[in-house]
Amino acid sequence: MTAVDDTRLETTDAPTMHGALANLDEEHSYWLDEVQGEVPVDLEGTFIRNGPGRQRIGDTPYGHWFDGCGMLSVFSIADGTVHFKNRYVRTPKYLKETATQQIQYRGFGTQVPGGLRKNIGRMPGNPANTNSVYHGGRLLALYEGGRPYEIHPGSLGTIGEYTYDGELKKSNVFSAHGHFHGPTGHWVNFGTGSMGFGRKGPKLCFNIFRIDTAGKMIAKGQLPVDYFPFAHDFALSAKYAIFFVNSINMGPVGKVMLGAASISDGVHFDDSLPMQIAIVDLDTMQEVRRIETAPGAIVHFGNAFEEGDEIVVDAMHSDQFDANEALSDIFNATALKGGEWRRYRINVATGALGYEVMTQTNSEFPTFNQRKACERNELTFSAASVENGHDSFFNGFQRITRNGDVQLHTLDPGFYGSEPLFAPSKHSAEDDDGYILEVVYDGFAHRSSLVIFRASDISEPIASLPLRHHLPHQFHGFWHDEVLLDVAKAGSPGLGT
Numbered sequence: 001m002t003a004v005d006d007t008r009l010e011t012t013d014a015p016t017m018h019g020a021l022a023n024l025d026e027e028h029s030y031w032l033d034e035v036q037g038e039v040p041v042d043l044e045g046t047f048i049r050n051g052p053g054r055q056r057i058g059d060t061p062y063g064h065w066f067d068g069c070g071m072l073s074v075f076s077i078a079d080g081t082v083h084f085k086n087r088y089v090r091t092p093k094y095l096k097e098t099a100t101q102q103i104q105y106r107g108f109g110t111q112v113p114g115g116l117r118k119n120i121g122r123m124p125g126n127p128a129n130t131n132s133v134y135h136g137g138r139l140l141a142l143y144e145g146g147r148p149y150e151i152h153p154g155s156l157g158t159i160g161e162y163t164y165d166g167e168l169k170k171s172n173v174f175s176a177h178g179h180f181h182g183p184t185g186h187w188v189n190f191g192t193g194s195m196g197f198g199r200k201g202p203k204l205c206f207n208i209f210r211i212d213t214a215g216k217m218i219a220k221g222q223l224p225v226d227y228f229p230f231a232h233d234f235a236l237s238a239k240y241a242i243f244f245v246n247s248i249n250m251g252p253v254g255k256v257m258l259g260a261a262s263i264s265d266g267v268h269f270d271d272s273l274p275m276q277i278a279i280v281d282l283d284t285m286q287e288v289r290r291i292e293t294a295p296g297a298i299v300h301f302g303n304a305f306e307e308g309d310e311i312v313v314d315a316m317h318s319d320q321f322d323a324n325e326a327l328s329d330i331f332n333a334t335a336l337k338g339g340e341w342r343r344y345r346i347n348v349a350t351g352a353l354g355y356e357v358m359t360q361t362n363s364e365f366p367t368f369n370q371r372k373a374c375e376r377n378e379l380t381f382s383a384a385s386v387e388n389g390h391d392s393f394f395n396g397f398q399r400i401t402r403n404g405d406v407q408l409h410t411l412d413p414g415f416y417g418s419e420p421l422f423a424p425s426k427h428s429a430e431d432d433d434g435y436i437l438e439v440v441y442d443g444f445a446h447r448s449s450l451v452i453f454r455a456s457d458i459s460e461p462i463a464s465l466p467l468r469h470h471l472p473h474q475f476h477g478f479w480h481d482e483v484l485l486d487v488a489k490a491g492s493p494g495l496g497t
């Protein structure tokens with residue numbers, strides 16, 4: 001896709017994705033005035049990405065990709081123009097580590113330097129680095145190991161930890177993968193927690209939260225689980241929340257609590273644990289069916305919807321968790337393949353379960369037109385790792401139709417993308433009436449671009465807008481149909497801290 005001088009490829013090995021792991025410590029705000037192609041005028045709104053903006057404090061790298069401080073990158077798009085602004089979430093972790101230039105908080109895979117004494121009994125910090133959502137009039141930065149942070153949407157200033165009027169208790173965590181409930185406009189999320197103590201210790205559960213369009217938390221539920229699973233995402237249909245309780249066990253937490261090990265040290269795929277599929281009725285918030293199947297793990301889900309007694313669920317399935325080794329040694333990681341794209345059919349009435357494999361190219365980060373959330377959609381996109389002689393993650397993305405037609409876009413060697421986010425065009429009615437927004441890192445120039453494709457055909461981009469700098473690889477993006485940033489004041493420090 002992006003123009004690369006062929007002679008450079010003949011004489012030079014293409015760069016890996018590691019260049020984009022460099023810190024972006026600076027905060028910017030400017031119009032993207034370099035445009036190759038044309039930004040469509042029926043694309044209007046806010047494209048927000050969240051991810052760790054830095055992987056090092058001073059010369060010290062964090063111990064895991066998940067532990068860098070969250071940085072929001074906001075592309076405001078209107079009238080064929082694009083404005084860019086990035087701003088770190090001012091968590092206590094960000095503020096203290098910035099001031100001291102030292103690691104001050106434990107993380108998923110990071111220990112505070114200084115041994116046991118520095119880690120004993122200390123909970124991991126909240127980097128607010130995984131995803132974002134704008135719902136009920138509030139912009140939140142999300143991280144599954146803590147509560148969300150509220151961000152001023154006009155300035156990206158950090159307002160503070162957000163609790164939904166005290167409904168999220170200090171002990172609650174709130175996943176980075178809530179889902180829109182299409183029929184009502186509600187937002188449903190979950191977090192791992194406990195529902196009291198039993199003879200064996202805490203009785204673990206998933207806390208489930210339902211939030212109405214005004215942003216009020218109107219219902220809660222609890223789903224018991226037998227062990228402490230790595231629980232990152234779930235699927236949502238019109239009637240049900242569907243949890244795949246996977247075979248990735250967080251392991252005994254004793255050593256973690258004592259400070260002798262990080263969470264990542266203990267997390268492992270346990271092939272003696274069957275994967276359980278638990279279905280929760282959204283009206284009653286009660287479990288209505290649980291099905292056991294072969295050991296497995298699903299990190300990310302696409303859409304889900306009902307057809308008669310069946311729920312159809314798109315899911316990225318793995319039978320191992322080798323990815324954690326790459327994530328905890330990110331500066332040396334060479335590949336992250338993603339999962340096998342499965343389309344499950346779950347019969348709620350009988351418990352029958354089946355699936356088909358949708359593509360031979362493994363992938364992650366499925367996205368689709370959110371206007372089709374919880375109903376039958378015809379089109380889903382995902383990030384892919386493609387063998388192109390310079391294998392690394394993620395260097396392609398794919399488009400898959402409901403009937404299984406696959407279109408794969410491979411980036412040139414030395415270019416790396418991530419989650420291909422779907423943005424509907426104004427007045428969009430059909431699944432493919434919109435655009436794919438992909439942030440692409442150019443390893444040759446050490447610079448990133450916003451690249452826009454038509455969702456109906458991803459063979460070539462229709463616009464590419466280089467930033468003035470690189471953008472560290474992010475995790476997840478979010479699209480909202482209005483421009484939220486106060487672009488006229490976007491250069492000012494803004495509200496919040």
Ligand SMILES: [Fe+2]
Binds near residue numbers: 176300475
């Ligand atoms: Fe995720």
